[in-house]
Amino acid sequence: MVRAGLTPERLTRAGAELADEVGFDQVTVSALARRFDVKVASLYSHLKNSHDLKTRIALFALEELADRAAAALAGRAGKDALAAFADAYRDYAREHPGRYAAARLRLNPETAAASAGVRHAQMSRAILRGYDLTEPDQTHAVRMLGSVFHGYVSLEMAGSFSHTAVGTQESWAWILDSLDALLRSRGPAAGRTAGGGSPMPVSDPEFDRQG
Amino acid sequence: MVRAGLTPERLTRAGAELADEVGFDQVTVSALARRFDVKVASLYSHLKNSHDLKTRIALFALEELADRAAAALAGRAGKDALAAFADAYRDYAREHPGRYAAARLRLNPETAAASAGVRHAQMSRAILRGYDLTEPDQTHAVRMLGSVFHGYVSLEMAGSFSHTAVGTQESWAWILDSLDALLRSRGPAAGRTAGGGSPMPVSDPEFDRQG
DNA sequence: GAATACTGGCTAAAGCTATTAGGAAAATGC
DNA sequence: GCATTTTCCTAATAGCTTTAGCCAGTATTC
Numbered sequence: 064m065v066r067a068g069l070t071p072e073r074l075t076r077a078g079a080e081l082a083d084e085v086g087f088d089q090v091t092v093s094a095l096a097r098r099f100d101v102k103v104a105s106l107y108s109h110l111k112n113s114h115d116l117k118t119r120i121a122l123f124a125l126e127e128l129a130d131r132a133a134a135a136l137a138g139r140a141g142k143d144a145l146a147a148f149a150d151a152y153r154d155y156a157r158e159h160p161g162r163y164a165a166a167r168l169r170l171n172p173e174t175a176a177a178s179a180g181v182r183h184a185q186m187s188r189a190i191l192r193g194y195d196l197t198e199p200d201q202t203h204a205v206r207m208l209g210s211v212f213h214g215y216v217s218l219e220m221a222g223s224f225s226h227t228a229v230g231t232q233e234s235w236a237w238i239l240d241s242l243d244a245l246l247r248s249r250g251p252a253a254g255r256t257a258g259g260g261s262p263m264p265v266s267d268p269e270f271d272r273q274g
Numbered sequence: 275m276v277r278a279g280l281t282p283e284r285l286t287r288a289g290a291e292l293a294d295e296v297g298f299d300q301v302t303v304s305a306l307a308r309r310f311d312v313k314v315a316s317l318y319s320h321l322k323n324s325h326d327l328k329t330r331i332a333l334f335a336l337e338e339l340a341d342r343a344a345a346a347l348a349g350r351a352g353k354d355a356l357a358a359f360a361d362a363y364r365d366y367a368r369e370h371p372g373r374y375a376a377a378r379l380r381l382n383p384e385t386a387a388a389s390a391g392v393r394h395a396q397m398s399r400a401i402l403r404g405y406d407l408t409e410p411d412q413t414h415a416v417r418m419l420g421s422v423f424h425g426y427v428s429l430e431m432a433g434s435f436s437h438t439a440v441g442t443q444e445s446w447a448w449i450l451d452s453l454d455a456l457l458r459s460r461g462p463a464a465g466r467t468a469g470g471g472s473p474m475p476v477s478d479p480e481f482d483r484q485g
Numbered sequence: 486g487a488a489t490a491c492t493g494g495c496t497a498a499a500g501c502t503a504t505t506a507g508g509a510a511a512a513t514g515c
Numbered sequence: 516g517c518a519t520t521t522t523c524c525t526a527a528t529a530g531c532t533t534t535a536g537c538c539a540g541t542a543t544t545c
Contacts, residue, residue, distance in 0.1 A: 206442075211421050
């Protein structure tokens with residue numbers, strides 16, 4: 064019998080593609096087996112179970128998204144960086160809805176701590192460095208950015224913004240302008256001291272630990 | 275045989291409770307049947323199928339959430355209204371995570387248009403009336419509020435904010451302050467004219483049509 | 486108050502997905 | 516060339532979904 068050449072990596076990648084095509088929650092071990100023209104049970108030599116598959120896809124997406132965001136961020140600062148970062152997320156979600164959904168899978172703390180989620184947190188804080196926020200405010204800001212970006216992308220993907228004459232591109236620009244203005248106004252002002260904060264579509268509590 | 279007294283309404287309500295207990299995606303026709311101590315097939319006299327059940331739960335949650343938000347909004351204006359509205363969403367998600375997740379189910383346009391999602395949109399715009407925004411800005415603002423609220427609640431529920439010393443309550447307050455300041459600063463300013471916009475965790479495109 | 490029609494829950498059965506156990510053939514190592 | 520490991524397969528169990536058809540209470544009607 065000719066071997067199909069299955070590996071966890073190939074399965075993960077194919078799973079990510081499948082997710083983009085049919086939706087992350089429709090990703091199933093069976094569907095993946097069909098795609099490789101192989102019996103379902105065969106996949107269990109490479110994957111622990113269905114949840115394992117989904118976790119791998121999530122980690123893959125998290126990593127890919129972090130790479131994109133990092134590339135977008137390179138050499139930028141201030142509002143420029145803010146916009147580039149935000150666009151990286153939005154574009155990724157548009158191009159890869161299934162993977163974006165996967166990146167939002169809730170991971171257990173250990174897995175999350177070892178994931179690219181950590182990089183997401185670092186990048187968020189890096190952007191805020193350009194706004195001179197003192198500590199508790201910085202955490203609040205990280206959380207706000209994460210909320211806006213994730214919330215906007217989710218709602219836009221869900222089609223919640225599609226019954227309107229006002230273009231979503233304009234709203235997005237308006238929102239980024241607003242955030243920039245807001246962060247500048249919160250500049251070198253009040254604030255005690257505290258811990259870290261978390262930003263993005265990342266899965267779990269992990270990435271709060273700043274780098 | 276003693277009848278169980280099944281009705282679509284009772285099933286929907288029980289489904290909502292089940293969702294809060296085990297998670298919306300774990301809500302299954304089988305589990306619901308077990309809960310009523312009845313055979314699975316019996317439910318199919320009252321529900322079209324599994325998706326129908328989920329849709330009903332989503333509509334129920336949307337309605338319940340709209341009721342709460344409306345109650346919170348009564349007699350308030352300005353920042354007061356903004357905070358009350360936001361808190362209604364956040365509290366609902368904390369008390370009923372399964373229902374909140376249900377409210378985010380993607381509905382088809384017709385169903386969505388007939389849902390309580392419409393009320394959510396109306397309320398969002400009502401709040402913004404206190405800030406004197408001219409049209410395109412109002413839509414942008416509606417979208418931003420929806421994004422922040424939904425995004426924050428999602429991330430908080432996912433535990434993304436839990437690895438930090440800074441309390442989420444403080445961040446929430448900080449964010450609401452910021453939004454209020456931002457909206458006031460965007461006050462009677464620039465802006466052409468355009469369509470409507472959409473805000474909340476609502477499911478689909480429906481509720482963009484303002485009331 | 487009995488005949489009639491309806492309704493609600495049941496049994497049975499088929500089709501999917503997930504997962505485990507154990508087998509056999511292909512690739513690898515020495 | 517043979518032993519070992521790897522890779523995929525067959526077989527089987529189990530749960531969820533959905534359809535079809537039955538039967539007994541419930542409501543209706545004369």
